[in-house]
Amino acid sequence: MFRHLVACIALAAPIAVAQAQVENSSVQAPGEWVLEIAPNGCLVHAATPTGTTVSVWGRAGEDSLRFLVQNPTWNSLQDGGKYDLQVGFDGKSQFPLEAVARQNLDQDGPGLTFAVSPAAEKEGVNFLDSFAAADGMHISQDGKRLETMALKDNRTAMGALAKCLSMVYQSMANAAAAQTPDGSAAGVVEVSADATPL
Numbered sequence: 001m002f003r004h005l006v007a008c009i010a011l012a013a014p015i016a017v018a019q020a021q022v023e024n025s026s027v028q029a030p031g032e033w034v035l036e037i038a039p040n041g042c043l044v045h046a047a048t049p050t051g052t053t054v055s056v057w058g059r060a061g062e063d064s065l066r067f068l069v070q071n072p073t074w075n076s077l078q079d080g081g082k083y084d085l086q087v088g089f090d091g092k093s094q095f096p097l098e099a100v101a102r103q104n105l106d107q108d109g110p111g112l113t114f115a116v117s118p119a120a121e122k123e124g125v126n127f128l129d130s131f132a133a134a135d136g137m138h139i140s141q142d143g144k145r146l147e148t149m150a151l152k153d154n155r156t157a158m159g160a161l162a163k164c165l166s167m168v169y170q171s172m173a174n175a176a177a178a179q180t181p182d183g184s185a186a187g188v189v190e191v192s193a194d195a196t197p198l
């Protein structure tokens with residue numbers, strides 16, 4: 001589903017990652033998270049019953065995670081435009097975030113992307129902790145609700161993402177340590193992007 005997005009993420013330096021082969025499910029139920037692995041990053045995504053797709057990804061060694069919320073009906077978004085959003089969970093704290101609109105991404109439609117630091121807090125409430133504990137995510141702009149999404153098993157998805165990023169980071173460190181004097185990688189195993197239902 002997001003293979004070309006993962007491929008874009010993977011354009012940095014190729015690294016070694018060994019991964020057990022997992023049977024890939026061709027059908028994803030609404031709200032179910034799927035983990036995808038690229039050579040230098042990981043992505044989890046879920047489609048909601050209303051047709052909105054939420055993706056969270058990171059690359060090993062980066063300070064922030066990226067969120068992408070897509071909906072096929074959001075054709076009025078200006079590609080590259082900046083939008084001030086408020087993102088909340090289960091009717092609790094609203095986190096102010098700046099998002100960038102993207103058109104022509106894939107079959108899931110246009111979307112809004114924003115970065116979130118693991119330390120991002122508002123009034124002592126952590127964004128990622130709130131997301132992990134929530135059953136719903138609400139996005140508003142200028143006081144108007146853009147989207148309300150029912151999500152489940154966020155904590156499982158975020159745990160899988162963290163474990164995957166740790167594995168990729170360790171593989172990058174191992175690959176760097178395995179460099180030969182001429183700069184080529186010694187014994188590096190490349191991995192293709194795979195999707196794993198969580």
